[in-house]
Amino acid sequence: MTARRDLTPSLIVVRIQPEQGSVPPFVPGQFINLGLPAPADEPGPLAARRSNRVRLTRRAYSIASSPRNADHLELLVALVQDGKLTPRLWPLDVGSRLWMDNEAKGSFTLNDVPEGADILAVASGTGIAPFMSMLRCHAGTGRWRTFILMHSVRTAAELAYRDELENMVHGGDVVYLPTLTREPADSPWTGRRGRVQLMLADRDALNIVPSSLHILLCVNPTMIEDVTSIVQGWGTVHTERYW
């Protein structure tokens, strides 16, 4: 791990770098598997436990950085209190060693989205990570006509990348629509509140061209289900679930 930024006690941005060489090739939207040696008392396949091979607790993480940065991968990671891996990642600091797969995987990419299309990306929580990679790589290049990003989180502190995205909108091809669902009423936040369904209720305000629209949804399964039913007939839907 080469960098770590704590956004809240349960949300971090980390950078990881292979000890030798550059990061595995990837396209925006793909994920990488990370791991730590499994604790000796963690159940696993009998054959694996009997062999001398080091067993790993491995999990997938969407890559938030652009493939143009070949020296590191950036990840946005939420702590799952009773999870197997994240409570063990949390105490790690810069310089700690992790296992990282040597290939990126996944098909939640722009491969099936034609050049110049409109994109409506809806992210909940850490589901913004694959969209950051797409935006960091392609914003301002003509890859899409408009990329509308809706990001729903509970509180303002969880709006990872807010400053960067607010700068990106000046390019003219990115629209950033953050919304908070559990921000205290007396906080300084003056922006949108409530679930993404509120924004989706006014389709005309989004100024999209339905014939070329691709809708990308990541990550909360009930959000994906609910939004999919709203956007029926709006365009082609692509989804990524973490759980």
Ligand SMILES: Cc1cc2nc3c(=O)[nH]c(=O)nc-3n(C[C@H](O)[C@H](O)[C@H](O)COP(=O)(O)OP(=O)(O)OC[C@H]3O[C@@H](n4cnc5c(N)ncnc54)[C@H](O)[C@@H]3O)c2cc1C
């Ligand atoms: C393709 C893919 C990409 C992923 N990308 C990311 C990512 O970019 N960032 C990230 O934090 N996680 C991501 N995950 C989830 C990640 O792989 C782990 O499941 C997560 O870190 C929890 O691991 P754990 O061992 O601590 O908990 P587990 O023992 O694996 O517990 C999993 C449970 O935790 C909950 N959970 C899992 N991930 C999250 C999350 N991000 N936010 C809230 N609740 C969650 C779900 O209820 C799930 O059933 C991704 C998963 C997949 C399949």
Ligand SMILES: NC(=O)c1ccc[n+]([C@@H]2O[C@H](COP(=O)([O-])OP(=O)(O)OC[C@H]3O[C@@H](n4cnc5c(N)ncnc54)[C@H](OP(=O)(O)O)[C@@H]3O)[C@@H](O)[C@H]2O)c1
């Ligand atoms: N983030 C935290 O501060 C926090 C604290 C304690 C525990 N946890 C646990 O961590 C897990 C993940 O929390 P998270 O906040 O990262 O992710 P999350 O529960 O997926 O919430 C992220 C955002 O998605 C919204 N959302 C959830 N379901 C939706 C739906 N069906 N339609 C539209 N929007 C929807 C949430 O709104 P709503 O707020 O309206 O649900 C929130 O704004 C949860 O299991 C939670 O219990 C998180």
